[in-house]
Amino acid sequence: MSTHKLRRVFVWELPVRIYHWVNALAIVVLCVTGYFIGKPPAMMFGGEAHERYLFGWIRFIHFVSAYIFLFNFVFRIYWGFVGNKYADWKNFIPTNRRYFKEMWHVLKIDILLMKGKEHLSVGHNALAGFTYFMMFLMFLVQIITGFGLYAAMSQSWIAGMFAWAPYLFGGDIILRQVHHITMWLFILFAIIHVYLVFYHDYVEGRGEVSSMAGGWKFIEEEVFEDTHHEKTSA
C-alpha cells in the first residue's frame, strides 16, 4: 500500500461557485413553489379572500426565482467564455474525437462499473460535461415555456421576449404540460447529480464534495506529473 502526496488545484472559481449555489437554491425554490402552483394544497379557511394572498405569494416567489435563475444562467454562459479552463464552454460541447472517447470510457468505468483503468479528471469529465450541456438545454426549455406562460400576465419586456412561445407550442395548455414535466427532469437530475458527487468523493478521495465550497480539488502528485508531462511534451 502506498501513501499519496496530494497537490492542490484551483478548479472552481468564485463566480462558478456562486453560480452553482444560486442555481441550486433557485431550482429548489422553483420546484417547490412550482409544485404547489400545479397542485395547490387543500386548506380550510374561515375568513374572507381579501384577508390573505397565499397563492399570490407562492406565485410571486416563483416568478422572482425565475428571474434570478434566468440571469444566473446568462451569467454562466458568459463565464464559459472568460472563466478558467474548467469553466470553459468546450467542457460541455464535444468538439473532437477525444471527447467522445472519454465519454465512453467514463460510462464504462463509473456508470457501468466495468473493470479497467480508472478515469481521473480534474474538472468535469466528458460525460458529466455533456450531461450538463443537456441540462443547459433543459434550462432553456424551462425558461422558454415558463416565461412564455408568464408573458401574458407581465408588462416586462423580458417576459415579452418569450411571448412567441405559446404560438410555437400550440397554446398555453401544452406549454404548461411541457413546463411541468421538465420540472421532474430537474428533480431527477438533482438526485443523480448529488449521488454522483458523493460517489466520486468516495472512490477517488479528492474532495469532490467540498470543491464546490472552497474551489479546491486535490490530485495525486504522480497524476499531476503525468498530466504535466503530457502537456509539455505534446
Added chain:
Amino acid sequence: MSVRPTRSSYYEELRQRGYSRRDFMKFCATITAYLGLESSGVGQVVRALETKSRIPVIWLHFQECTCCSESFIRSSHPIVADILLDKLSLDYTETLMAASGHQAEKCMRDTMEKYKGEYVLCIEGSVPTEAEGVYCMIGGRTSFDILKEAAAGAKAVIAWGSCASNGCVQSAKPNPTGATPIHKLLKGTTVIKVPGCPPIGEVMAGVLVHLITFGTIPELDGVGRPKAFYSKRVHDTCYRRPFYDAGLFVERFDDENAKKGYCLYKVGCKGPLTYNACGVMKWNNGTSFPIQSGHGCFGCSEEGYWDAGGLYLRAQPFPGFGIESDADKIGTAAAIATGVGIAAHAVMTNVRKSRLIDNLVSEGKESEKEL
C-alpha cells in the same frame, strides 16, 4: 336571398327598419367599446355606418354544428343581428338563406363574380381532407374546392369558431376525416381567427364592424386572433380571481367551497390557459359565463383542447402514458426508479471498486495512526 342590385348604407337600412337615430347611436357606442377603441372612435364608427354601403358576405358552413351562427344571431344588441345579419347582406349562408338548390349556388357564384375582391368570406367549420374531401360535400363539390374558389376573390377571410380556427372536436385524435382548420389550407392568406365553441356573439359582431369601419382587418396576435378580444386570459378578468390569489379552491363540485364560490382551478378550470373575453363580455346579453355558473372554463377557444385531455382535470393526462397518468405521477415513478437505480449502483460500487476504496481507507487510517 338574392344579390341586391343597389347597395344602401347601413344607417339608411336601419332607418327603413324603424330604428331611431338614438338606437343607432347607442349601438355605435356599444360596439366601439367592444372594439376597445377610445371614445373618439364612436364618431368613426358612426360615419362609417352612415356612409359605407353594405359589405357583401359569403358565409360558408363546413364541418360544424352551427353554434357560431346561433351565437351570432343572439348578440346582445338587437341591431347587431339586424344590421349584421339581415342588412349585412349575407348573400349566401346555408342556415338562413331563403333560396335553395341551384338557385342558392347561383347566388353565391353571382356574388363572387359581381363583388370580386369586395366580399367578406366567413367560414364556419373545418374542412375534411381525408378521402379527397368526400366527408363534406355541398352541391356535389368538396368543401375544400368551394373554399379555394371563394377565398380567391375575398377581401377578407374570417374563420368563425374553434372548428375553422383550430379544428375543434372533429380534428381530435384520431381525426378520421382529416378535419383541417382554414389557415392550414389557405397558405399565404391572412385568416382572421375567431376561436371559441362558439365565439361570443359580440366578438363576432365587433370583428365585422371593424372591417366595415376601417376597411382593414383588426390587429391580430401571433396566431391570427384579433387582439382586442383575445389578448387576455379568462383568468385575468375572472371575478373569482381573489380566491385564486388567496389560495382558496373548490376541491369537489359539491363541496362547501363550491357553494362559497371559490376558485375552480383545482377542478380543472382552464381559465389561466385560455385567451378569450368571456369574463368581460359574458354570454346571453351579458348574463353569465361558465365560471359564474360554477363550472370551470374548459378552454374551448384554445387549440387542441380536446386532445389536451381531461376537461375537468387540473393536471392533464400525459400523452402515451394512459388516462390516469399526469406529469406528477410519471415524475414520482421516475424518481423512485432513479432512487432504486442509485441504491443498486452504490452497492455495486462497493463490490466492484472495493480495492480502490480499501486503499483509500487504509491510507487514511495509517495517516491517522501516525499523527
